[in-house]
Amino acid sequence: MADPSVATKAPEGDALETETETEQGSFISGDPPAQSGAGLGEHCLTDRPTPFGRGPSGELTQLGGVETYISKPADYPHAPSKLLLLLTGATGLDSDNNQIQADNFAREGYLVVMPDMFNNDPLPGSATYEEEKDPSVIEQIKMRAAETAKSFLIDMWLARQTPEKVLPIVHKVIDAAKDEFADAVASGGGIYSVGYCFGGRMTLLLAGEKPNTPAWGQKAQDEEAGAVKNGPFIKAGAIAHATLVSREDFEGTKAPLAFICVEDDQLFPNDVRGYGDKYLKENNVEYEFKTYSGVPHGFGVVGEYQDAKIKAAQAEAFDQMLAWLKSH
Structure with a gap:
């Protein structure tokens, strides 16, 4: 059941439970194993169906030379607003669900900035397509070969999405936002961040004080000058079902963080x-x-589920993230 519990230590893991459901005639795994050794599952690679009657209300623009989705409160700039950096999962900037997620925070009074962290290098196969319902044996073989090739391309894509590549893109947007929306930054006393899946790890890294080296997406210093530490770059953050997080990522963390977790999450x-x-x-x-x-895993991102318990948990997770941001 979708009964959340607050913990300040990792839960004792029992056997991983998975849920399946049939929706619109397709079999959808609730928490499938990763498709490749890269650490992403199906939830990270495809969106859930977009809620009926919902659509994005923000706008795509350039911010710091980076394509960015911006969603503003209806009464901005006449009423104060806080700046929120939203970092997505692998489905990225053009996902309707990710854009709607940004709009949800905007309706709560946040000026939301959601950058294309992947810099025009979208996830392979992220475009919507329909599969044949009853493929022949030959077609099944072709499909398996295509899936193998797709998995390989995804591995290659993910290998490129390192902090060394992604964080400089995010920093460009942060620097530009400080100028473009200085009033919102001042109103919140800094920049807030929420991160989902892949973006969860980036939010965690932004919350820390890290050495100024290329490994952390920053400029290298002269050896004689020694390592210079920078950060944290956010005031507070909320992270939903993060992926690819290592122990080292926690080191240097300074900003308050809330973690929305899935029980016994392999990712x-x-x-x-x-x-x-x-x-x-x-x-x-x-x-x-x-x-x-x-x-x-992935339940916190906008998307339709038939299971009412998952829907309720999705709403509760959003409220948890929102409450954390508002309390900081």
Whole structure:
């Protein structure tokens, strides 16, 4: 059941439970294993059906030379607004669901900036397409070969999406937003961030004080000058079902963070969460882990589910993230 529990330590893992459901005639795995060794599951590669009657209301524009989706509160700039950086999963900037997610935060009074972190290098196969319902044996063989090729392309794509490549793009948008929306930055006393899946890891990295080296997406310093630390770059952050997080990513964390987690999530393993819990506690960083059971990884992103319990958990996770941001 979608009964969340707040924890300040990683949960004891039982056997991974998966849910399946049939929607619009297709079999959809609730929490499938990763398709490749890269650490992304099907939820990271495709969007859920967009809620009926919903559509984006923001606009695509350039910010710091980066294609960015911006969603503003209806009464902005006449009423104060806080700046929120939304970092997506692999489906990226052009996903209607991601854009609607940004709009949801805008309706709560945040000026939302959602950059194309992948810099015109979209996820392979992210375009919507329909598969044949009853393929022949030969067609099945072709489809399997195509899936193998697609998996290989996804691995290659993901290997390119390192902090060294992605964070400089995000920093360009942050710097531009500080100029373009200085009033919103001042109103919030800094920049807030929410991150989903892949974007969750980036939010975690932005919350930390990191050495100024290419490994962290920053400029290298002269050896004689020594390592210079920068960050944190956000005031507070909320992270939903992060992927690809390593223990090292927690080091240097300073900004308050809330984590929306899926019980026994193979893509955010208990040992990594446990290390993060220990590190944040020992370093007096304000944080919370909230674990949701009976839901698939990726449930926090806008998208339709037939299971009412997953729908309720999705709404509750949004409220949790919103409450954390408002309290900081």
